[in-house]
Amino acid sequence: MAHQHKRGIARTQTALLPAAVEDYVAAHSIVRVIDEYVNGLDMVALEFDKSVPAATGRPGYAPDDLLRLYLYGYWNRVRSSRRLEIECKRNLEAMWLMSQLAPDHKTIADFRRVNARAFQLMCAQFVQFLRGQKLVGGEAPVVAVDGSKFKASASKSSLVTAEQAAKQRQKIEQRIGQYLEQMDQADAQEDAEVEPSAERIEAALKRLRQRDQQLEQAQAELAAQGAGAKAKEERTPRVGLTDPDCVMLSGKGGATLAGYNVQQAVDAQHKLIVAHEVTTHANDRTSLEPMASQAQQVLGAAEMTVLADTGYMNGAQAQGCEAKGITPVVPMPEVPNTHGEAFYPKRMFSYDKTTDSYRCRAGEVLKRYKHDRTAETDYYWTRACAGCAHKARCTKSERRSIARSWYAEAAERAHERARGNATLMRLRSATAEHPFGNLKAILDGGFLLRTLPKVKGEMALGVLTYNLKRTLNILGIEQLMQKLRTHRTLISV
Ligand code: SF4
Structure with missing residues (x-):
């Protein structure tokens, strides 16, 4: 008998697949976790759009079904609404999760677009669930704060400065002039064959005028911005033509991107994210207190280490x-x-709190001569510099001046705690870097949505997905399912 290849079963043969959709999904599939989690949500309290069915018209999709689909998508790095539509038709797990419903991509996209606030509430509520399970928080929690830059749904070239906007408008004006001339020539020839080309020119003119309008608006915004907050943080003020809220950020190695600076506070116990914020800050210098404070409130902790x-x-x-x-x-x-x-570096000057003065290498006392309220800084110097043997190594100016921030002591205390505890610093990097690595993978390629409010919603979906995955890894599927079920029973009583 001749050898044969291995072949599947005839497609026309019936009753070979399990009769119930339930049988398509393994007992330990993550879709069961997602389903259990969503079953416990109060969609009305979470303010999901259309959570109360409309009294008239055709019945719409239930928001909890669309939420199940998105959580499954983010979990599996399938975020585009078009791809999710396809998954509903061919993926057995998605079919199980959606009870075989297959919404079109527009319905799927609209759900994510309008529910940004609900995603944030849901994400915050899950942290409270984690707190209830004692997976985060405790008596004196330790939290690591870190930031990472995520790409916006916009290119760098879509962020224009006033100068770039003016130049681009000039070019557009020239191009419009050239097109109009071509159209005049076509009219003069009265040649039917040039008609399709005239149509194309009209379409191109329409696009150019739209772009010109956007640039004009950008110019107006940049002029109004002046010394506004956004301008203060960036060296050159810019306005986004594609995503008006994103900013130009410097990444590692000096590379730049159009994006958002995402801040997170991670509980050191299990590397779960307890607070996060999407910001447009160029750096992290103003994020410590807001993030630590947010984490403290979420955890209800009187004392905390950040x-x-x-x-x-x-x-x-x-x-x-x-x-x-x-x-x-x-x-x-x-x-x-x-x-x-x-x-001589500043560290060679020792500060004496009792006399509020510095002592220099020559043993001279530098006294406070300026109290700058704007910079919140004091300045110190001595008249002894002129005849000092160290002057050539100390300053080129007439006198050496030492600046001291009003908050120098708090900064020194924070530094001393870090310097004296290498274990804590290792804990910081181990705690903060793990979630960001995962979030970068979940939101691979950056945000799909535009403008800050919607980006915040997308980030909340990403953070919730990370926390759900992490909790599954910590507890295992059976314990997590059990806890979700118990939690649901408790809140519904
Ligand atoms: S130059 Fe002035 S500040 Fe510097 S060591 Fe001499 S006296 Fe001190």
Whole structure:
């Protein structure tokens, strides 16, 4: 008998697939976790759009079904509404989760677009579930704060400066002039064969005029922005033509991107994200206190320790944390000597709190001579510099001046805690970097939605997916399902 290849079963043969959709899905499939989780949500309380069915018209899709589909999609890195539509028709797990409903991509996309706030509420509610299960928080929790830049749904070239907008408008004007000339020539020839080309020109003109209008608006916004908040944070103020809320950010190695700076606070116990925020800040210097404070409230902790890297060092922020019962542990960055590398660094000047003065290498006392309220900084110097033997190594100016922030002590305390505890610093990187690695994978390629409110919603979906996955890894499927079920019973009683 001749050898044959292995072949499947005839497609026309009936009753070979399980009769019930339930049998398509394995007992330990993640869709069962997603289903159990969504079953426990109060869609009305979470303010999901159309959570109360309309009294008239054709019945719409239930928001909990669309939520199940999105959580499954984000879990499996399928985020586009078109791809989710396809999954509903060919993926057995998606078919099980959706009870074989297959909404079109527009319905799927609309659901994500309009429910940004509901996603954020849902994400916050899950953190409370985690707290109830004692997976986060506790008596004196340790939280790591970190930030990462995520690409916006916009290119760098869509962020224009006033100068670029003016140049582009000039080019558009020239191009419009050329097209109009071509159309005049076509009219003069009265040649029927040029008609399709005239149509194309009209379409091109329409696009150019639309672009010109956008640029005009950008120019108006940049003029109004002036010394506004956004302008203050960026060296050159820009306006986004595609996503008006995203900003130009510097990534690692000096590369730039149009995006958002996402901040997160991660509980060190199990690396679960307890708070997050999508910001347009160019750096992390003003994010320590807001993020630590948000985490403290979420965890209901009277005392808390916050760990962060050098990018977060800011005396005012450290002092703000201390005032709230939060202990900041943040190392100071290596600051270049503003007087030049050949000169004595600031650390060679010792500060004496009792006399509020510095002592220099020559043993002279530098007294406070300026109290700058705007910079919240004091300045110190001595008249002894003129005849000092060290002057050539100390300053090129008439006198050496030392600046001291009003918050220097809080900054020094945060630094000392970090310097004296290498274990805490290792815990910081182990805690904060794991979730961001996962979030980058979940939101691979950056955000799909535009404008800050919608981006916040998408980020909340990403964070919730991460926390759900992480909880599954910690507890295992059976224990997690059991806890979700118990939690549902408790809140519905
Ligand atoms: S130059 Fe002035 S500040 Fe520097 S060591 Fe001499 S006295 Fe001190």
